[in-house]
Amino acid sequence: MLYTPTMTTLQTKITFKCKKCKTKGSAVLSETDHPYNTDTYVHDVTDGFRVANPLYPSADVFCTKCGRKVL
Numbered sequence: 001m002l003y004t005p006t007m008t009t010l011q012t013k014i015t016f017k018c019k020k021c022k023t024k025g026s027a028v029l030s031e032t033d034h035p036y037n038t039d040t041y042v043h044d045v046t047d048g049f050r051v052a053n054p055l056y057p058s059a060d061v062f063c064t065k066c067g068r069k070v071l
Contacts (some may be wrong), residue, residue: 002026005019010030010031011029012028012029012030012031013029014071016026016070016071018065018068018070019068019070019071021066022061022071023063023066025045025047025049025063025070026045026046027042027043027044027045027061027071029041029042030043034054039055040055040056041055041059042054042059042071045061048064048065049062049064049070059071
């Protein structure tokens with residue numbers, strides 16, 4: 001299932017910092033609004049970061065400057 005803005009109910013913003021190059025960033029976590037599926041997804045990461053796997057808590061967010069995993 002892909003993230004769809006109309007299916008979300010709860011959104012939380014998280015912040016993080018790359019331990020290697022000290023780049024700071026943030027992302028939004030959204031929980032889907034579906035009776036049989038309440039998955040949480042990571043999206044809207046700040047510039048300088050990329051999401052490889054958006055399903056939280058196993059999400060993979062990487063720093064694009066040094067390639068280190070930050071989340």
